[in-house]
Amino acid sequence: xxxxxxxxxxxxxxxxGKLVTEISLPPTNDAxxxxxxxxxxxxxxxxxxxxxxxxxxxxxxxxxxxxxxxKGFNESLVNKAVVIGMVDAGFIDVTTKLDFIKxxxxxxxx
Numbered sequence: 001x002x003x004x005x006x007x008x009x010x011x012x013x014x015x016x017g018k019l020v021t022e023i024s025l026p027p028t029n030d031a032x033x034x035x036x037x038x039x040x041x042x043x044x045x046x047x048x049x050x051x052x053x054x055x056x057x058x059x060x061x062x063x064x065x066x067x068x069x070x071k072g073f074n075e076s077l078v079n080k081a082v083v084i085g086m087v088d089a090g091f092i093d094v095t096t097k098l099d100f101i102k103x104x105x106x107x108x109x110x
Contacts, residue, residue: 009093010035011083011101013053015066018107022098023082027091036080043086044073051096055081067108076108 007024012035014021025031032041038056045052059065059078067076083101085092 008084008091010091011094011098012036013068013081013083013101013105015068015079015107020098020102020105025082032082032084032091035082038079041082044070046083046096049096050085050087050092051083051094052086053077053081053083055079069106069108071104071106 006027008027010023010025012019012021012023023035025035032054033039036054036056038058040057041054042057043052043054053070055077056062056079062079065078067078069076083094083096085094
């Protein structure tokens with residue numbers, strides 16, 4: 001019998017709604033893909049922590065693009081992203097505070 005899958009705490013960056021919110025999702029790639037509405041993601045590590053921004057890797061190719069930036073990151077990002085903890089064993093609860101993530105995200109005007 002398989003153990004019951006426990007959801008993990010993550011943050012969703014929604015540039016269309018200009019929101020960063022806490023979410024709970026299964027610790028699977030499929031759940032991440034659904035949350036960011038993408039088929040692939042690219043990880044951006046937050047410092048030397050276990051926390052990562054998982055951004056829409058193909059967002060630049062989409063017809064609909066909503067842009068945002070991270071303070072201290074030279075490249076603009078596009079569409080939704082998830083902030084989650086990652087270790088060798090898989091996904092874990094994000095350990096960075098929501099307010100800190102909000103302070104890093106800059107939503108760009110259309």
